[in-house]
Amino acid sequence: MASKKDERTYIMIKPDGVQRGLIGDILKRFEQKGFKLVAMKFMQPTEELLAKHYGDLSSKPFFPTLVKFMASSPVVCMVWEGLGVVATGRTMLGETDPGKSNPGTIRGDFCIHIGRNICHGSDSVDSANKEIALWFKEEELVKWTPTEQQWIYE
Secondary structure (H helix, E strand, C coil): CCCHCCEEEEEEECCHHHHHHHHHHHHHHHHHHHEEEEEEEECCCCHHHHHCCCHCCCCCHHHHHHHHHHHHCCEEEEEEECCCCCCCCHHHCCCCHHHHHHEHHHHHHHCHHHHHEEEECCCCCCHHHHHHHHHHHHHHCCCCCCHHHHHHHH
């Protein structure tokens, strides 16, 4: 049975974050927090893949423009692991609407408009598992132990 520190989340840097050169800044925040990167890829997603990813929003009027925007440029797909990573990752990202995000959060520091909020983060462990399986093959998830783990967990 997996321990709580083995919880995983899916984080995606959206086209606006990639185009604005914020990949390193976003990675750095998750690394500095102490989370473990277990998978990452830079890719150009298809509209078909994005429609599956955002399937829960398919009835919303903004769905077609969301999918089109997300397919307009490459994205960075990541899987992060650690204790409470789903909830903490969402807190680190900030509110979906950057205008409601606190300074110090990724969206609070780097975004202004809700339609350009630079990152996606899983909203539950269940959705994280589904999103990870959609974007990554099992063999792409690297099992490793960082040397600093002893300084992060008791």
